[in-house]
Amino acid sequence: xxxxxxxAALSGVAxxxxxxxxxxxxxxxxxxxxxxxxxxxxxxxxxxxxxxxxGGLARGVNFTYVTGPxxxxxxxxxxxxxxxxxxxxxxEAAIRKAQQVRAAANAPANPSxxxxxxxxxxxQLEQAARQELAAxxxxxxxxxxxxxxxxxxxxQGSTTGPDAALTxxxxxxx
Numbered sequence: 001x002x003x004x005x006x007x008a009a010l011s012g013v014a015x016x017x018x019x020x021x022x023x024x025x026x027x028x029x030x031x032x033x034x035x036x037x038x039x040x041x042x043x044x045x046x047x048x049x050x051x052x053x054x055g056g057l058a059r060g061v062n063f064t065y066v067t068g069p070x071x072x073x074x075x076x077x078x079x080x081x082x083x084x085x086x087x088x089x090x091x092e093a094a095i096r097k098a099q100q101v102r103a104a105a106n107a108p109a110n111p112s113x114x115x116x117x118x119x120x121x122x123x124q125l126e127q128a129a130r131q132e133l134a135a136x137x138x139x140x141x142x143x144x145x146x147x148x149x150x151x152x153x154x155x156q157g158s159t160t161g162p163d164a165a166l167t168x169x170x171x172x173x174x
Contacts, residue, residue: 053107098126
C-alpha cells in the first residue's frame with residue numbers, strides 16, 4: 001500500500017515537472033519545483049522506512065504539504081504514529097516491543113532529532129523491562145532455593161530415606 005501510494009505521488013510529481021515547463025514557469029520557479037520534488041521524495045522515503053520497520057506497531061502516516069509554484073502539492077514533512085505504550089506483566093514482550101520501536105525510529109538513513117528521541121525512550125523502556133525480567137528470575141531462583149532447603153530440612157528428621165541408616169546408627173550410639 002505504501003509503495004502504491006508513493007509511486008502514484010511520485011508519478012504525479014514527475015508529470016507536474018513537465019507541466020511546469022509547459023506552463024512557462026520562470027527558471028526560479030522551476031528550480032523551486034525541482035527542490036520541492038526532491039524534498040517530497042526524501043520525506044516519503046523517510047516515512048516509508050519508519051513504516052516498514054514498525055510493522056504492526058505503526059498507526060499510520062501523516063504528511064504536511066505545501067503547494068508549489070506549479071500548483072501541485074508536495075510533502076515537506078511527515079510523521080508515522082507508532083504504538084510505543086508499555087507492555088505490563090510481560091517483560092519479554094516489552095523488550096521485543098521496545099526493540100521494534102527503536103528499530104523503527106532508527107530505520108531512515110538520516111533519523112531526525114525526534115526519531116533519535118523516540119529511539120532513546122525505547123531504549124529506556126527496554127532497560128526497565130530487562131530489570132523487571134532479572135528481578136523475576138532472581139525471585140524464581142530464591143523460591144526454588146527455599147523450596148530445596150525446606151525439602152532437605154524436612155528430610156533430616158525422617159527415619160526413612162537415604163540417610164535413615166546413618167540417623168539410626170547415630171541414635172543407637174547416643
